[in-house]
Amino acid sequence: MFLALAEMRRAKVRFGLLIGAIALLVFLILFQQSLQNGLLTSFVGGIRNQDAPVLVYSVDGQRTVQGSVITPDLEALVRGTDGVGEVGRWSQGTFTVVTGGETRMTGGGGPGEDAVDASIIGFDTEGLGTPSDVVDGRLPTAAGEAIASDADAATGFAVGDVIRVLPGGFEIEIVGLARDVQLNASPTMYVPYDTYLDVIAAVNPDAGTPLPSVLTVRPADGVSDAEVSTAINDRSLELDALPRETAADETPGVAQVRQSFQIIFLLYALVIPCVTGLFFLIITFQKAGALTLLRAIGAPAHRLVSALMIQAALIVTAGFALGTLLYLPVSQQRLGGIPLRFETAAVVLWAGVLTVLALGSALISARRVLAIDPVEATTGTGVGR
Amino acid sequence: MTIPSPPTAVHFDTALHLEPALHLDDVRKVYPMGDAEVVALASANLTVGSDEMVALVGPSGSGKTTLCSIAGGILSATAGRITVGGQDITGFSDKELTSFRQESVGFVFQAVNLVPFLTARENLIVVDELGRRTGAPARERADQLLEELGLADRAKNLPSQLSGGQRQRVAIGRALMNEPDLVLFDEPTSALDTELGEQVMELIRSEMKSRGTAAIVVTHDERITHFCDRSVHIIDGHLDA
Ligand SMILES: Nc1ncnc2c1ncn2[C@@H]1O[C@H](COP(=O)(O)OP(=O)(O)OP(=O)(O)O)[C@@H](O)[C@H]1O
Ligand SMILES: [Mg+2]
Numbered sequence: 136m137f138l139a140l141a142e143m144r145r146a147k148v149r150f151g152l153l154i155g156a157i158a159l160l161v162f163l164i165l166f167q168q169s170l171q172n173g174l175l176t177s178f179v180g181g182i183r184n185q186d187a188p189v190l191v192y193s194v195d196g197q198r199t200v201q202g203s204v205i206t207p208d209l210e211a212l213v214r215g216t217d218g219v220g221e222v223g224r225w226s227q228g229t230f231t232v233v234t235g236g237e238t239r240m241t242g243g244g245g246p247g248e249d250a251v252d253a254s255i256i257g258f259d260t261e262g263l264g265t266p267s268d269v270v271d272g273r274l275p276t277a278a279g280e281a282i283a284s285d286a287d288a289a290t291g292f293a294v295g296d297v298i299r300v301l302p303g304g305f306e307i308e309i310v311g312l313a314r315d316v317q318l319n320a321s322p323t324m325y326v327p328y329d330t331y332l333d334v335i336a337a338v339n340p341d342a343g344t345p346l347p348s349v350l351t352v353r354p355a356d357g358v359s360d361a362e363v364s365t366a367i368n369d370r371s372l373e374l375d376a377l378p379r380e381t382a383a384d385e386t387p388g389v390a391q392v393r394q395s396f397q398i399i400f401l402l403y404a405l406v407i408p409c410v411t412g413l414f415f416l417i418i419t420f421q422k423a424g425a426l427t428l429l430r431a432i433g434a435p436a437h438r439l440v441s442a443l444m445i446q447a448a449l450i451v452t453a454g455f456a457l458g459t460l461l462y463l464p465v466s467q468q469r470l471g472g473i474p475l476r477f478e479t480a481a482v483v484l485w486a487g488v489l490t491v492l493a494l495g496s497a498l499i500s501a502r503r504v505l506a507i508d509p510v511e512a513t514t515g516t517g518v519g520r
Numbered sequence: 521m522t523i524p525s526p527p528t529a530v531h532f533d534t535a536l537h538l539e540p541a542l543h544l545d546d547v548r549k550v551y552p553m554g555d556a557e558v559v560a561l562a563s564a565n566l567t568v569g570s571d572e573m574v575a576l577v578g579p580s581g582s583g584k585t586t587l588c589s590i591a592g593g594i595l596s597a598t599a600g601r602i603t604v605g606g607q608d609i610t611g612f613s614d615k616e617l618t619s620f621r622q623e624s625v626g627f628v629f630q631a632v633n634l635v636p637f638l639t640a641r642e643n644l645i646v647v648d649e650l651g652r653r654t655g656a657p658a659r660e661r662a663d664q665l666l667e668e669l670g671l672a673d674r675a676k677n678l679p680s681q682l683s684g685g686q687r688q689r690v691a692i693g694r695a696l697m698n699e700p701d702l703v704l705f706d707e708p709t710s711a712l713d714t715e716l717g718e719q720v721m722e723l724i725r726s727e728m729k730s731r732g733t734a735a736i737v738v739t740h741d742e743r744i745t746h747f748c749d750r751s752v753h754i755i756d757g758h759l760d761a
Pocket of ligand 1 (some may be wrong): 551552553558559560578579580581583584585586587630658740
């Protein structure tokens, strides 16, 4: 400890720079971790955080809610499948909506109003395809009510806000907010099924009654989500039933996003030990004379190695703490509509990974220290003589 | 300046009840050089009394550093027996030699002597920190040594902020930190001018004599041998006592 701290005190700039470099890398890692999770949540949060255990798509829909259409024949097949408990309808459409209407009014966009694309999801059974974590207000019950994602509250989708759907100007009032229920990275509202049909009719009076996009299924008692999914899929080649988490993960694009980020994380996991390993190797070479002297006057090699490991541990701890501190305020921000979060699990995971990597990389220098022959102190040329 | 008394047999008699500080018995050191061999030390026999100061004089390459390294447990001999303060270190393992160096000998090396990122005081304390770890007593001892060596006001200076003579004095203090049986000085004055060299030798003598510690002082300068109790000459690895 004595040696490790004394050296760090005398070379503050050098060790400070290393801590700074690690802090920056830690910040970037954690920031990207938040970005990845935020991106995926805004993409499929609406699937992951609704309360139906199983979603049934049509195969043609390729596992997207937008592309899936359930014909009456398919619906009848699902309802008739053994092991199916409850079945609900779930329809989704993308609409142009205007926010900023505090009071009910009619007509085109007024002052202070913004036209945005939003997802509207109609559900016909409460508890089967409704948001699972209501954080403000309540679930919609009456016609013209909606619950929105808390991520969109600041952009005109807070409780009490009124949204108008264009064209037609159908009005929806937000009566509740749920955590992380965005779909397709756009503002998302859940409305009762009849309201959904009213919206369609208002936007396009000639459209007729739309078919449901997806069926939401709760298995019968004693039947698992996987079992009921298999049973439904066995009924028809055109049915694609997936448990909730699988449905979220299998949404096209999710795997690609994950993979891209994993490559980035892998690169960071390589850069960090390179930076720390090289740093300690350089300073070990630079102070080889002093280390040889200490060995010659009777310092056991393992004590010099522990001084090195203490330094590595202190530096990775300080770097990680500083990086997390930088990340803290940034993790509370929104990035272009994607809400970021402080990812505690990622912080803990990376703290462990980086400590192992940094200490592991310092072991290369430890080998150098162990290889020192004290006899060189009797001949070596002057360092700090 | 004290004029050292010439070495006499009396010296050994007075120290009879104590083990000699160093006893080399037919010690040989051979370095392999390709197919040939370099004999750095040929059958060296030397006894240093428990509080005796011996000057080891010889030209460059004669084996002075080799002898000190073997006596101090830094280098192992090719053959022969080495006893330091009654301890036979001949067959010691690397680990045993490390703790022997830590506890029983003091070194002032020819070249590297101080840790550049430690202050004068820390360069003394580090001996305890990487060894016995006694803490407060060691800090007191360091302060006392720095005081004796006239470095009390330089305690917080880094080696780079000290003069050559001051650095050499810190090295002497460092060599005395572990209360050694034997201190090995390898050319302690070679980098200093004559006057400073004599001051440092004077200091070495008074430190050794006040503690009754034995020492070997390596030099190729005959002028400073009179600070020691006796001189031993070495030429091409051969000692003449
Ligand atoms: N590691 C080694 N390998 C081969 N030969 C060596 C080695 N170390 C020392 N020698 C040789 O052993 C002999 C004695 O060397 P030593 O360093 O003991 O001399 P010295 O008397 O201390 O010289 P100087 O006054 O220049 O310091 C020299 O001939 C030297 O070249
Ligand atoms: Mg030499």
